[in-house]
Structures are given as C-alpha cells and as structure tokens.
Amino acid sequence: MSIDINKPRYDQDTYIGRAYHFFRLTNPLNVFATEKELNEAKVIVEAVKYSHKVPKGYTEDQVWRMKYLYDSAFHPDTGEKMILIGRMAAQAPMNTIITGGMVTFYKTTAATVFWQWINQTFNAIVNFTNRSGDAPLSKSAILTSYLCACGGALTTALYLNSKVKNMKNPVYARLVPFAAVCGANFINIPMMRNNELRFGTPVTTKEGEKLGNSTRAAFVGIGLVCISRILMATPGMILTPLIMNWATNAGWFCKRPNAMVPFQIALVGLCVTFATPLCCAIFPQMMYISPSSLEPHIQEAAKKRKAEYVYFNKGL
Template sequence: MAPALASFDIDALRWDQTTFVGRLKHFFNITDPRTVLVSEQELDGAKALVQGCRAGVVPPGTSQEQLLYAKKLYDSAFHPDSGEKMNLIGRMSFQVPGGMAITGFMLQFYRTVPAVVFWQWVNQSFNALVNYTNRNAACPISLTQIGVAYVTATSTALATAVGLNLYTKRAPPLVARWVPFAAVAAANCVNIPMMRQQELISGIAVTDENNNELGLSRRAAAKGITQVVISRIAMAAPGMIILPIIMEQLEKFPFMKRIRVLHAPLQVMLVGGFLLFMVPAACALFPQRCSMALSSLEPELRAHVVAAHGDKVPYVYFNKGL
C-alpha cells in the first residue's frame, strides 16, 4: 500500500452528516443516476477495492480519487447492512430514470380510469421493489408478507386514484391533475410500513455510538419508517404538484396544442429535472444513521441497557433505511 493511503479510512463520511447540506452532498454522490450505467464487473471491482482498503490491502498505484470513486459505486449499488448487491431497479440511483418515466406518464394519462389504473399499478410495483430493496436487511420478510404489502399498497393507490378521478370530473382541470400525487402519497403511507412490517413486529437493531449492538427496538423501527414515508412523499411532491401547474399554463399556447404527441415526453423530461434534485434532497431530510433517546425506547429494552451500561448510553443509533 502507498504510504499516503496507509491510514486512509474509506468508510469515513466525506461530508458532515449532522447537517442537511452535508447529507445532501452525500446523497447527490450516491444517488447519481450515471452509476446505473456502470457494468456489473466494475461494481464488483469497486466492492473488492473497498473491502481490500478496509483490510489494509490496496493495489500499488491506486490513488485516493480511485478509492473514493470505488466507495461511491459501492454505496450506490450494495446494501449498507448486508453488503449484498441490490437489484438495479430498486437502487436509489435508479430513482431518477425510473421515477421520471413512471411519474411523467402518470401525470400525462390521468383522465381515464383504465389509464389511471395501469399507471398506478406500474408505480406501486416499482415502489414495492424499491421499498423491499432499501429495507433494513437485518429484518427478513417472508414472501407472504411481501405479497400482502404489494396488494395492499396497490389497492390503496388504485382506490384513491380512481375515487378522486371520478370525484373531480366536475372540478377545475388543475385539481384533476393533482389526483396522481394524492394516490402516490396515500400509497406510500401503506406501502412502506407494510413492506417493512417485520421491523415493526420484531424491532430493528439499535447500537451505542461505537456500533455495539444493544438489542431490538420496535419504537426505533417506527421512527425510521415514519421518516422514510415523509422523505418519499417529499421526493414526489414538487414534481407532482408544481409540474401540473406548469403544464396547465403551457397547454394554453397554440404551439402546444399542435404537438400533443410530445406532451408525455416533455412531462417525463421535466419530472426528471425535479427528481434529479429531489431524490438526494428527500433522502437528506433525515440522517441515515438515525438516533433516539434512551428514554424513548421500550421500557424493557431501556432497563436492559441501563442494567448493562448504567448512564453511559444516553442515545441509541440505527439504520433507518431509505
């Protein structure tokens, strides 16, 4: 190993995660949509380089920039708990290309019930895969639980979308354009907790500040999942609330009436612009390593920690997932 890299800590976060700006820079880095184009071979090479650096073995001639890029690829494609490679569609780095296509078409094809049903189904299928991929991997979930979560969230989205679509037939056009967002928000409130229900049932691992495991907490799971729900709704909100206003005004122009066939591609591109910023911004709303006061834990877990550590552990920490 080069002397300059002998003490290099590849897991040290480059930006302060206690501030929103620091977290924003971090998530801009690991949700970079360009990383979805990286080959499987290069991703595996990045993992090997990261693991080698952790073990104190780095190939001669490797620069710090190469190590940082390898860590970026590793964080974008491998689960933080298990270290397993995540499926491409479920990665947060795929949120921009995947989300812009689905959201753009949801916003475009909102007028008829069949179109609403189809695109809400596509969106919830996509969301279910993302939620499963980014769960706390320490809590396994059965195929039955996955199926129930998927059906429940999809049914919620469809019921909300179709119901509001019929209810807003006589409402101003702009109100009807906001129906997809209402359906997405409602479904997120169901999809994420259902897909991660095992965490709420069994609890998730909480640690002290030195990552020593203290036990399992259901309250910590509830806090983490609530923050993820808020983040996902915030991720979709600007594009699905502001873009309909923009399109409502644009479509009044004669040239827009002549190019109706281009309305859907235009909305897809505009949604992509929103998501390019909102994916990292929404992920950065709350720290990835979430904290919780010891006094907020379940009484039995709190008693166990106090018995083992006294007053040396005022806060516990856990991975809230994405």
C-alpha cells in the same frame, strides 16, 4: 495514506453534507456499473475498511468513488447486492418514466389503473430493497403488502377521479395521481417493512456494537421514510401539473401539440433528478436517538456501555 471510509465523506450532521452524500449515492450513472466494476469496488472497500489505507495504485478520490459505487449497489446491513431497479441510483430514471406516465395519462380509468399498478409494483421493489435490518421477509408478507398498496392507490385514484372529472379547473384532475401516491406510501412502506415493526430494527452504539432490536426505533425510521418519499414525489407530481396547466392555457402547444408529452416528461425528469437526493438528505440515514426513548432492554444495554445516544439505519 490513511483513510476512513467507515463514515460518509461528507458531514452527516448538516443538510448540505447529506445532500452531497446523496447526490453521489443516487447518481443515475451508477446503474450502468458493470459486475466487474461492482466486484472491484467491493474488494477495495472491504480491504480499506479494515486497513484504513489507500491501496497501492489508487488515489483517495478513486477510493471514495469505489465506496459510493459500493454503497449504491450493496445493502448497508446485509451486504447483499441489491436488485438493480430497487437501488436509489435507479430512482431518477425509473420515476421519470413512471411519474411522467401518471401525470400524462390520467384521464381514463384504464390508464389510471395501469400506471398506479406500475408505480406500486416499483415502490414495493424499492421499499423491500432498501428496508432496514437483515430480517428476511416472507413471500406471504411481501404479497400482502403489495396487494394492499396497490388496492390503496387504485381506490384513492379512482375515487378522486370520479369526484374531479366534472370540475371546471383541469388542474384538480392532474393532481389526483399525487394524492394516490401519498396514500399508497403510508400503506406500502410500513407493510413492506412490517418485520421491523414486529421484531424491531438493529440498534447499535456509535462504534457499531449491536445493542439489540427496537420496534420503537423502527416506527421512527419508517415514519421519516414515508415523509421523505412524499416530499420526493411532490415536485414532479405537483409542480409539473401546475406548469403544464399554465403552459397549456398560455397556448404553448397550440402549434406543436406533439411536444406536450416530451416536455412534460423532461420536466418530471428534471424534478426527480434533484428531488431524490435532496429529499433523501432531509433526515440522516443513520439516525441517533436517546436510549430513554426506546425499550428497557436497549436502555439497559446502552447504560452498560455508557452510550448517551444509540444509532439505527432508518432505511431509504
């Protein structure tokens, strides 16, 4: 039986197709895959990529499960196994804990500093792990990006906390962590991927033939990632505080105050589990763009190959 796993199983030109794709790619159960399972998936996927045939003893569905397991653990450009907590499959469980901590423990300066630091440390790992391209990032660049993101998040959070602490409506204080996360994302993501902004991200034809590197494509890709990451954080960090504020005022936790934290974290977990794949799906991971929007050397290379559009991995 023939099979083509070089392209996603679901139509990436439609939002529904991308949503199905990312629900499978970000499935939290993928983080529990053993080394043996990951290595088996790698062997099968690499064999099927070239043979375009379902191996003996496997079904088509099994091959696709292997493909999504492989894609969840190995970088699409480098082929390297990604850090476990940096994989998109770890987003839901990790963000449930971190977002839950930020929206629960936001009243004291110490708690604000701690949870924003934890969040930016995690974000730095995710942004580095899911960067586009295969250019190495120096230790000094990683450290600079990390410190700037932490500084930006903490400055935003502490400044806003000082402004809202005397406001009568407590919902404003509950929304401070979201504002800090938004500000930090616009620092952390571009800086952690600054090699792409400096040297460009790989651009290819539809068939995968590399045409060169483009900094303009990198700007587009990183900008879209910033937007999707903020939208990803929105349900858990805005909807949850609003619901908790309403539930508290309605007296839900008067008799069971100890239920407040578990309820809030469960609500965050529900939001994050669905928001992660749905927001990853807003923009295609493999973006296509007219060569006329990119640098002259890309235009020239595309013209030689008669490519109407060129493609690049925007990252996640």
